[in-house]
Amino acid sequence: MSEPAGRTYLDHAATTRPDERVVEAMLPYLRERWHNPSSIYVEAQATRRAIDEARETVADLLGARPEEIVFTSGGSESDNLALRGVLAASRSRGQHLVTTAVEHHAVLDTAEQLQHEGATVSLVGVDREGRVDPAAVAAAVRDDTVLVSVMHANNEVGAINDLAAIGRAVRERNPRAVLHTDAVQSAAHFALDVNRLGVDLLTITAHKLYGPRGAGVLYVRSGTPLAPQILGGSQERDRRAGTENTAAIVGLATAMRLAHEExxxxxxxxxxxxxxxxxxxxxxxxxxxxxxxxxxxxxxxxxxxxxxxxxxxxxxxxxxxxxxxxxxxxxxxxxxxxxxxxxxxxxxxxxxxxxxxxxxxxxxxxxxxxxxxxxxxxxxxxxxxxxxxxxxxxxxxxxxxxxxx
Ligand SMILES: Cc1ncc(COP(=O)(O)O)c(C=O)c1O
Structure with a gap:
């Protein structure tokens, strides 16, 4: 499939056309395997298996463990969960958050809201090419900093940040600070290994890498303090309530696998x-x-x-x-x-x-x-x-x- 005759699409950072192979992989979970994965009967178990397999695929591609993968509704939710979840789970240690002036609004607006709720936020600037200096991030970190959130690649100007260097600088200043990255834009282009990047939390969304809208991941390193922000069920190991969107999760994993292969x-x-x-x-x-x-x-x-x-x-x-x-x-x-x-x-x-x-x-x-x-x-x-x-x-x-x- 391609654009209708006469049209040229040059806006892949906004969203991407779901790959036909992704759509094909999703369809059985809309048509035949629509059961609730938490139910006990045999049909439900097939959907549970599909989610487990998707989780293994995603974990594998990120160099993570399956239990460290939380499926969400997309980049905005993952960013919200990372920021709000860490601050809510870290009240006894501090409420200082460091982020940058060029983040997506899913991070910036959440940080602003947290500030209204009593947190302190430090915004780090960028150089003239839009890149974040690891030393500037470290300089903003304090003893009561609980979270540092720096995007991997910027959605407007494409500037890629050296997260490994940022992580090292942050930990030297405060080894307990948690490091989150919004990798929504880079995931379509690069192999992301959470250990090589040195991050504790990482956001991905499926629709920027030829997957469906409304499907995302928050990688959560084991031991990272994180309070759920959607309550009402024990799905995703008590980190995100809601009956799983099996088709979207299968679509996300398929899209990530294809991005890797191609x-x-x-x-x-x-x-x-x-x-x-x-x-x-x-x-x-x-x-x-x-x-x-x-x-x-x-x-x-x-x-x-x-x-x-x-x-x-x-x-x-x-x-x-x-x-x-x-x-x-x-x-x-x-x-x-x-x-x-x-x-x-x-x-x-x-x-x-x-x-x-x-x-x-x-x-x-x-x-x-x-x-x-x-x-x-x-x-x-x-x-x-x-x-x-x-x-x-x-x-x-x-x-x-x-x-x-
Ligand atoms: C860097 C970045 N973060 C987060 C998002 C939000 O992702 P979603 O549309 O899946 O909520 C976007 C989408 O534009 C983005 O470019």
Whole structure:
């Protein structure tokens, strides 16, 4: 299956099309094996076995033990459970949380809510490429820090953090602090081993790696203090109540297995298309700057994030949509005004320039023809929009460092 004729999907970081093989693996658990896995009869046992097998597959791929895997409804729930669960289970030790200014809102908004409830939160900044400095994280850690949450890879600019180094720096400062990472964006691209990463908690969601929406994982290292946040049943070893969504869990495990098996092909395709766009876009569009890491080893394969001077990201998206291209922007339109992305602002991008952000994320839907199409349609869109703009002034000097190619 591919996009309807005339459409080009360049928004894989938002979500991905469920792989046909994933859908096929899920269907029996919607049609025939729909029984409650907690029930005693033989039909229920078949669904229980499917969940056990999925748990083993996921654990195996993460270098974890099956009992350390908690199935959730996705990335947001896993992030909420990690933050709220650790703080609730650590009241006697402290209520200090360290996280970063560029996290997904599933972490940032939860941290803010915890602050209203009495916790103290320290937000660590990032460098101009969106990366977190391990020393800066360690400097924010205190004796009463119970949790440090740093994303593995950023969803807007693709910056990859060195979690092993962050973990070492944190433990040197406070060996009891728990380390959580949101690995939602990196799980589609890299083999994640919880021991090599040195994390105690790790969030994954299925729909970013060609699995179904509404299925996720929180890896919980044995011995990590974690209070359940959904009560009412003993599922997931008392860590998350609710009758299991067998089909979604099977879909998640299948998608993770396929991502593992097809890693090389996915990586080669995404990197090639990414490199072409990162090279060609600044060449073809004046006053356009690439945001995020320059070094491909520090950037998610398939992430192309840019800022375009004198246009708004949202307007480019609407024009691209009319031209048959689906992409994304870090800026969000709230109550009529365009808010620059919190990630770009934390990196130091001037807010006016950040309003012209555009995120293109490549994946299994894509081939060279899609890059060709974007390179054909985007330059005239930007040119048209700039021509319509009532005020034409020179780029302010503070934009200069962001527009070098
Ligand atoms: C980095 C990151 N964390 C968390 C989430 C939320 O995941 P979900 O949509 O499964 O709740 C997303 C999705 O956009 C994400 O990109």
């Amino acid at each position: 890693r090389e092909a996915d990586l080669t395709r995404d990197r090639a298309l990414q490199t072409r766009l990162l090279t060609e876009l600044p060449r073809r569009i004046p006053l356009l700057g690439v945001t995020g890491p320059r070094d491909p080893a520090q950037r998610l394969p398939g992430n192309v994030s840019v800022v375009v001077g004198f246009v708004e990201g949202e307007s480019i998206l609407l024009a691209l949509d009319l031209a048959g291209v689906a992409a994304s922007s870090g800026s969000a339109c709230t109550t009529g005004s365009v808010e620059p992305s919190h990630v770009l602002v934390a990196m130091g991008v001037p807010p006016d320039l950040a309003r012209g952000s555009l995120r293109i994320t490549l994946g299994r839907e894509n081939a060279e023809r899609d890059v060709d199409r974007l390179l054909t349609v985007l330059p005239p869109i930007v040119e048209r929009m700039r021509a319509l703009s009532p005020v034409r002034v020179a780029a302010p000097p503070e934009w200069a460092p962001w527009l070098v190619s």
